[in-house]
Amino acid sequence: METGSLTGLDQRARDIFRRIVESYLETGDPVGSRTLSMTGVSLSPASIRNTMQDLTLAGLLGAPHTSAGRIPTHAGLRLFVDGLLEIGDIGAEERREIDARLAASSGKNGGRSFDEALNEASSLLSGLAGGASIVASPIRDAGVKHVEFVALGHDQALAVLVGDDGSVENRLMPLKAGVTPSTLTEASNFLNARLKGRPLHEARTEMRTELDAARRELNAAAARLVEDGMAAWSGGAERERSLIVRGRANLLHDRETAEDLEKVRTLFDDLEQKEQLIGLLDGVSTAQGVRIFIGAETRLFSLSGSAVIAAPYMTGRQRVLGAIGVIGPARLNYARIIPLVDYTARVLGRILDGQET
Missing domain, CATH: 1.10.10.10 (Winged helix-like DNA-binding domain superfamily/Winged helix DNA-binding domain)
Known part of the structure; x- marks a missing residue:
């Protein structure tokens, strides 16, 4: 056999x-x-x-x-x-609940409501599925619309980056000796000419090379300012991404033996591994449809023996934004949770797609 x-x-x-x-x-x-x-x-x-x-x-x-x-x-x-699994479909009542709650959380504009939609999707899915839910926020890959350095005193400046999607990043920076108002303008103009319309996280490596070559054009203070500004802005870098986990308490239901509880404690430890969880969900984002991981199929959950059911959420133009999923014991109700995750991911994608336009 x-x-x-x-x-x-x-x-x-x-x-x-x-x-x-x-x-x-x-x-x-x-x-x-x-x-x-x-x-x-x-x-x-x-x-x-x-x-x-x-x-x-x-x-x-x-x-x-x-x-x-x-x-x-x-x-x-x-x-x-x-x-052998026969997957059904979710009921009309659950569809209405998902549609209504995600629509209500999205608001009419982007910004804070973008994060609210992710939080609501996570809470909603953990409640319906009876497990813990995870959502990784997207890499914000909007192009740069404008950058500027604004003096706040003789020893401090505000580095401002405005994205094409309307997002704004403000970072306080110390000013080194020799920085004048004309230096701030020179550094701002240098970056605007090279970053406009480009996602910052994609431009970082090229900018380091360009900056080395451009030091001859910029005075030393402006070059340092450009370098410090690039380091200050996240531009959607991995370290700025959030991981939303909801419904941990659901994992304690029906855990009667000491072995069951030990597995849950191990899973709780796993859920604290933000970088590895985001990496797992990013792997889901490269596939079409729902993906399922059981036990040792992922190094992260090999000890707890847990299962993950996850799906990418994407725009109507099929641009993947991120992924959402459910984590629980390997004894998950796969037939019920797979369509729940799939439908929630599709609705979440439509909601966030509307905020991007």
Whole structure:
């Protein structure tokens, strides 16, 4: 029997495997041959046990502790999700709730309401899915509209960057000796000529090269000011991105054993790894549709044995903005959560797309 493939399973093995996984996802309990024999399987308990043993040897089922029953392994869950899971659709009431709450959170303008839409989507999804939700804010890749250095005194200036999307970044900067009003103007003009219309995070590397060559054109004080200004503005850099996590308390429901609670504590630790979580969601953003990660398929969740269901949210022009997802135990209700994540991501994309125009 081939691990990770349905081709090695005959119809009897497929049916028993499917029933075991569905029962486990519903109850969380190991499934024994006697239980299966009472669910309509037209086989003797002995025949069922033999088939379960074959599935165990194939790496699709495991025996927790001393229980006589079996539960699916992570490899078994992956096989079930990829080949046997029947995904339905979300109900009309849930659609209306998602549409209404995200529309209400978006407001009429960008700015603060952009972040409110992300927060509302995260809270909404964790409540509907019954797990913890995660949303990574997008990399803001709008072009630069205007930059300016404004003196606030003899030793301090304000570095102002205005984006094409209306965003404004203000950063306080110390002024070194030798900086005059004409120096501020010279540095501002230099950057406006080279940055206008370009995303700052894309222009950084080229600007360092250009600045080295332009030092002959700029006086030393203006060159230092340009360099300090480029360092001060984030321009959507990774370090400025936020990660929204909602619904941690949902992960504590139905956790009865010490092992269950230890896995949740490990997952809580995982949820603090902002950089790795953003990296995971950025990986989702490169794909079309919903992606599912189970257990050790991601290094971040290998110890907690958790699962992630995530989807990219994008504009109507198919430009990916970011990703949103649900995290929980491997025993997630995949059939229900997959369409929830997919629909929420699509509505969120439409909402944020409207704010960009």
